[in-house]
Amino acid sequence: MTSPSHPISRYPVPDLAELPEDMRTRILEVQEKAGFVPNVFLALAHRPDEWRAFLAYHDALLLKPGGLSKGEREMIIVATSAANQCLYCVVAHGAILRVYEKAPLLADQIATNYRKADITPRQRAMLDFAMKVCTASHTVEDTDFEALHAHGFTDEDAWDIAAITAFFGLSNRMANVTGMRPNAEFHLLGRVPRAPRPA
């Protein structure tokens, strides 16, 4: 689906067949749900141990229950990835955000300027905190936690916001350095009624 002139990574990308069983199984599951294999699974598979740790961290943050909805977690990812100018994550997680929130305009809004997005004041406070963690975490102080509390967020929610921001800051940097290319499918996903659901 990606033309030879547009490799999905600057680094070698393994064939599914070559991968260890646990990796191939996970990737096939994702393909089953999403209808295609998101390129991040293949590009990072160049380093199996890091791939496993990456997905374990990802799952620990995104599959756990907690005070943030799935859509809110994706809002944080899109805002962080836009701040870090990460093409892969803005496009891929923008798609997931549109699907989760059933909001076809929301990802473009948050990626361009989250201050103008159609979100609640609570979500705005969440993204203000995430942006502080993303761009100047050394200035986070008690008053930042108090601002979250004022919107009903707990300290555990604050950890979640910070950890998602920090983890995708790692992801953004790896995608930027490897030149990771988003699957073309993500650009359209969730923009029209009949688009398929992601994993």
Add this chain to the structure above:
Amino acid sequence: MTSPSHPISRYPVPDLAELPEDMRTRILEVQEKAGFVPNVFLALAHRPDEWRAFLAYHDALLLKPGGLSKGEREMIIVATSAANQCLYCVVAHGAILRVYEKAPLLADQIATNYRKADITPRQRAMLDFAMKVCTASHTVEDTDFEALHAHGFTDEDAWDIAAITAFFGLSNRMANVTGMRPNAEFHLLGRVPRAPRPA
């Protein structure tokens, strides 16, 4: 098409019927071609004299012949608007760019990080110059013109790049201050084969 809770501007938006004849005629022409009235025509119509000067400037830069293709001019607009975090212009001109270039992925690429976009080295040099004009025009010097010449651009092309960047810097600031909202149609335009063509 825009719900009452999402006004297209912080300022009063005139009805088409109230507008002077020349403005209404232009707007109806755009509607005829695009299938809808881009919100910028209505939001800026709050100030008719400024609206007329804005469109005269716009037309002087975008309708003239020259060394830059229509698609390249839109690339400059999308890159500038992303740097200025202008939701209206990123979304509306992203749509026009997709249509002109028949490249459904290109606007998302340029809006997120033009360094990773599927563009030619010549277009990359064009956007590097545009970004310098956008963010640090006081540092533009002879070497910047030489870098453009090396890619076959003339001094007149350099003026075009600079003027488009500067004009949309104005547009971005007005859109940001008025809270101008892009038409929902723009988000999807040019992403799928049968989308309508813009004006």
Add this chain to the structure above:
Amino acid sequence: MTSPSHPISRYPVPDLAELPEDMRTRILEVQEKAGFVPNVFLALAHRPDEWRAFLAYHDALLLKPGGLSKGEREMIIVATSAANQCLYCVVAHGAILRVYEKAPLLADQIATNYRKADITPRQRAMLDFAMKVCTASHTVEDTDFEALHAHGFTDEDAWDIAAITAFFGLSNRMANVTGMRPNAEFHLLGRVPRAPRPA
């Protein structure tokens, strides 16, 4: 008046005699009032259609009635031009500001650090808003309008401040890219009692 080693623009500058009638008429009127032709009229005349749009926009913002005095509009221009490090506009509009306000020190103050200028708290709020539009318009929000209201500015005044800032941001970028040189006369204008009045 400008020595050959100091051209007023990197681009060709047309002779008055070559210009279309409407442009020559406007320029001769300015010369009549000011005693000399400000170089911006000649440098931008390289592109007649853009020149006409530029002046139409200029006049729409600076000749209209409104809540901002002529001197206050020039304060915005000087502050914006200093932030964008535009030599032409700092010097030319600094001169006009001195003349309008009969304040020989004011332009130097605003160009260096408007926070230390001899202006009213209302004018300070005006320039704070202008600087936000100039440097980070994507962060303009309701609270910025409220800060202006607290000093008696209306939303229409806010539009005026923003539009003047945005328009001269365009002007600053064109002057920086073309290497536009201010007339020597501007440096002295309004600094001593008998200086001539500008257009």
Add this chain to the structure above:
Amino acid sequence: MTSPSHPISRYPVPDLAELPEDMRTRILEVQEKAGFVPNVFLALAHRPDEWRAFLAYHDALLLKPGGLSKGEREMIIVATSAANQCLYCVVAHGAILRVYEKAPLLADQIATNYRKADITPRQRAMLDFAMKVCTASHTVEDTDFEALHAHGFTDEDAWDIAAITAFFGLSNRMANVTGMRPNAEFHLLGRVPRAPRPA
């Protein structure tokens, strides 16, 4: 060892006894080698699943063979942590760097300004790349890889540099948000001949 007025984290810190077996075992191993439990092991243990993923990622990057020495990996960590102003990581990994390199002055040099540090030109190129990944990963391009190749680094080494930088960017943000406090022992470790070796 930490006084009540100086908690090691803003979040609850579990007792060793409460922790799952795998976590307690690992922590006791570290304590055995280092002579104390580095606070990061306890502070992040508040979230066991994230803790496990964090350590798996850490081990995948720092325990693997590769073109970077153990000391060079710590140089990257100290430089990144200084750029992110992370007290925990600057102090803890500064200590480890001193021990690995048997260079009591090196960590202070790199933490303050790596350009003045007693390192080789190859290590300087390594840290220049790391700092670009840390602060502006969206600008990483082919020329950055070429600069590394010129010093004998392979593309795999580039991945290692980037991944260590990115992973500790995550660690820095979590330490900053949780207010993680370095063990007092780290401040002195490796500064004098008889200091104990870390894990």
Add this chain to the structure above:
Amino acid sequence: MTSPSHPISRYPVPDLAELPEDMRTRILEVQEKAGFVPNVFLALAHRPDEWRAFLAYHDALLLKPGGLSKGEREMIIVATSAANQCLYCVVAHGAILRVYEKAPLLADQIATNYRKADITPRQRAMLDFAMKVCTASHTVEDTDFEALHAHGFTDEDAWDIAAITAFFGLSNRMANVTGMRPNAEFHLLGRVPRAPRPA
């Protein structure tokens, strides 16, 4: 000369008569030459010991022989003071620069954007180095000295450029914090043929 509503400093300003003999003598000498007492002599006299050290440093840098002309030293001061947005120093040293160089336009040029000033390539290299010292001295390296050497500057000249930049960085900060106001006379000095010479 300064109206009561415009104090020359936020701090108490001593009367000449109250000052110790050595300070009064120096100030009267300056007044004799310049025709007025520059406000910096009075504002900083609030702290006699610091005043003496300040002037000793000033004299050591500006009265010594060396590879930089008096005018070039003032160029550095104006560029540095503009970068630090120090009203007092831009206006006062701008005046001295105009007088030394008999160049009525030069100070406005350097204060706004030294890249557009009527200076030699050698002076441009001098100001590029000064600006690096002013804004990012930790990045100064061998290549910066080599760039100066290419224009005929020695290492001693480099020290002079750096020391003048550093000393006026101190002066700028004190003037900004004390709200030091330039004498009105400075604004006009050197702009017209018959203006008096400064000290």
Add this chain to the structure above:
Amino acid sequence: MTSPSHPISRYPVPDLAELPEDMRTRILEVQEKAGFVPNVFLALAHRPDEWRAFLAYHDALLLKPGGLSKGEREMIIVATSAANQCLYCVVAHGAILRVYEKAPLLADQIATNYRKADITPRQRAMLDFAMKVCTASHTVEDTDFEALHAHGFTDEDAWDIAAITAFFGLSNRMANVTGMRPNAEFHLLGRVPRAPRPA
């Protein structure tokens, strides 16, 4: 003590024996107290007049009585020097701070992120003001003085904070440009109980 491959300055360093009597006397006094000659005394001695002015200024700020303790003055120096990434001053004054405050961890804390340091709210306000003077002195206004007053600081204390910050900004720039190297002794001083006292 410094190996030939690590000169203490890019510039020639005079022998003690060659120095004028007053300089040698002062240096020997410092050596007597500290047990070694801090390199700044030798590196700056390359320019005797500047050296004398430098030390006069230093003494005027650091030896005078006033509202700031000796330790607090060193906190300002360490924070300023870290912001300016000056290796010499961070290491040398970090040592002095540890000794004065008998706080072996404090210098590392302030050098990395003063917001996380073990200091009082009053000291935090002091460092916030110092950092504003250090990085954006043109924005200092009445409210900054009021913030200091709220913690019991007088206007004279504000002058002290500003002057120490400004003076060490000068020192930092000279150390960065000359590549001044801290004595190895400073790295360890004050970290263990029996370390010698500095001058």
